[in-house]
Each structure stands twice: as C-alpha cells, then as structure tokens.
Amino acid sequence: MTVLLPCTMSGFLLPPHLIYCGKTNKCHPNIILPPGWDIHHTESHWSTEDTMLHFIESVLVPYVQSTRERLGLEKDHFAVVLFKVFTAQRCDSVLQLLEKI
Numbered sequence: 001m002t003v004l005l006p007c008t009m010s011g012f013l014l015p016p017h018l019i020y021c022g023k024t025n026k027c028h029p030n031i032i033l034p035p036g037w038d039i040h041h042t043e044s045h046w047s048t049e050d051t052m053l054h055f056i057e058s059v060l061v062p063y064v065q066s067t068r069e070r071l072g073l074e075k076d077h078f079a080v081v082l083f084k085v086f087t088a089q090r091c092d093s094v095l096q097l098l099e100k101i
Contacts, residue, residue, distance in 0.1 A: 021045035
C-alpha cells in the first residue's frame with residue numbers, strides 16, 4: 001500500500017490518500033474508515049497520474065475551496081501545492097488540474 005499524508009503549511013492534516021494493490025474496489029479494506037479518507041487502487045499500489053488526479057479532485061480541491069470560503073477569499077485566490085519530484089505528481093494533466101484550482 002502507498003499512503004500520501006497531506007498537510008497544510010499551518011500543520012493541519014488533510015485526509016490521507018491510500019492506494020491499495022489491485023484491479024478493482026474489491027482490494028479496498030473491508031472496514032469503515034473515517035470520513036474523507038481517499039481510497040484508490042492500482043495494479044502496483046504505486047501512485048500514478050490517475051491516482052494523483054483522483055486525489056486532487058477528492059481532497060485538495062474541496063479543501064482549497066472551503067478554505068477560500070472560510071477566509072472570505074475570492075474563488076480564484078491563489079493556492080500553493082508542494083510535491084516532491086515524482087513523475088505522477090508533475091505530469092501535464094496534474095499540473096493543468098492544479099492550475100485550475
């Protein structure tokens with residue numbers, strides 16, 4: 001399993017992104033996880049372009065939108081996302097989606 005543990009610069013922990021090894025949702029754990037946890041799978045359990053897009057749409061976008069709203073910021077106020085240099089985190093589709101946040 002691969003786990004992405006996102007946090008904000010202020011130290012707030014966002015819901016984790018868990019990637020299980022398998023081809024279908026049947027590889028996901030048969031337990032109830034806390035609300036908001038982002039569960040996904042790949043054949044290798046490694047992060048991929050698809051899993052990163054899923055994570056951004058499921059975790060980052062809702063967080064950024066709710067934070068802007070809570071702080072009274074404009075909907076297009078910039079947000080900064082820092083990733084390590086991993087191929088799935090810097091592919092064109094991921095960067096394009098991040099630009100739209």
